[in-house]
Amino acid sequence: MKFFDAHTHNTSTANKFAVVNLTIKDLKNSGLKPNSFYSLGIHPWYIDEKTLSRDIDDMQTFISNPQIVAIGECGLDKLIKLDFKKQIAVFEQQIVIAEKVNKPIVLHTVRSYQETIAIKRKYKAKQKWIYHGFAGSYELAMQIIAMGDFISIGTSVLKSPKLQQTIAQLKMEHFLIESDEHSDQLPSIYSIIAKIKQCSIEFLIAQQRNNFNRIFNLDL
Numbered sequence: 001m002k003f004f005d006a007h008t009h010n011t012s013t014a015n016k017f018a019v020v021n022l023t024i025k026d027l028k029n030s031g032l033k034p035n036s037f038y039s040l041g042i043h044p045w046y047i048d049e050k051t052l053s054r055d056i057d058d059m060q061t062f063i064s065n066p067q068i069v070a071i072g073e074c075g076l077d078k079l080i081k082l083d084f085k086k087q088i089a090v091f092e093q094q095i096v097i098a099e100k101v102n103k104p105i106v107l108h109t110v111r112s113y114q115e116t117i118a119i120k121r122k123y124k125a126k127q128k129w130i131y132h133g134f135a136g137s138y139e140l141a142m143q144i145i146a147m148g149d150f151i152s153i154g155t156s157v158l159k160s161p162k163l164q165q166t167i168a169q170l171k172m173e174h175f176l177i178e179s180d181e182h183s184d185q186l187p188s189i190y191s192i193i194a195k196i197k198q199c200s201i202e203f204l205i206a207q208q209r210n211n212f213n214r215i216f217n218l219d220l
């Protein structure tokens with residue numbers, strides 16, 4: 001079965017049903033494999049003052065490549081030491097790039113949901129934003145969905161009853177599924193979500209195909 005994976009760090013994955021996350025360094029070191037799709041961005045954990053302006057320049061250069069279907073992961077993280085204002089500045093530069101090239105953003109969001117939502121409003125950003133690794137409440141999910149954005153569900157669903165309840169209440173078209181750091185867990189994630197939604201895995205895959213195509217502007 002071909003599971004769609006909206007966000008993975010497994011760069012050895014060469015399959016067009018996954019969006020493989022790359023840093024600028026990954027891209028320069030290993031390039032892009034044919035028949036694969038990627039997101040490219042500056043993660044808040046890896047903001048490096050010394051290379052930042054070059055990294056942004058490189059992003060502008062590479063981002064138009066049609067195999068790069070999203071910007072990211074990027075965003076805000078309140079659990080790291082790096083100055084929050086600095087994080088916002090780097091995030092905002094990437095929002096500008098996303099708006100220019102009409103590509104969605106894969107978001108890393110740690111204890112910064114309301115700040116991220118406020119930034120989207122401030123920029124009147126038109127691109128779709130994907131809150132990856134979502135593990136929040138139904139109310140938060142609906143706040144995101146009301147903005148025209150999406151959540152992406154990973155391994156948290158395997159162990160969080162609260163997230164399972166959130167998913168039970170969501171429409172199929174409002175969430176993506178991802179493996180993030182755990183490629184091997186993707187079948188289990190699909191299987192538990194199919195159970196929660198009381199549908200077959202085949203039906204869930206078909207729904208995810210629609211979401212994947214719509215959000216990443218693909219036609220798979």
Ligand SMILES: [Zn+2]
Nearest residue numbers: 009073180181
């Ligand atoms: Zn990730």
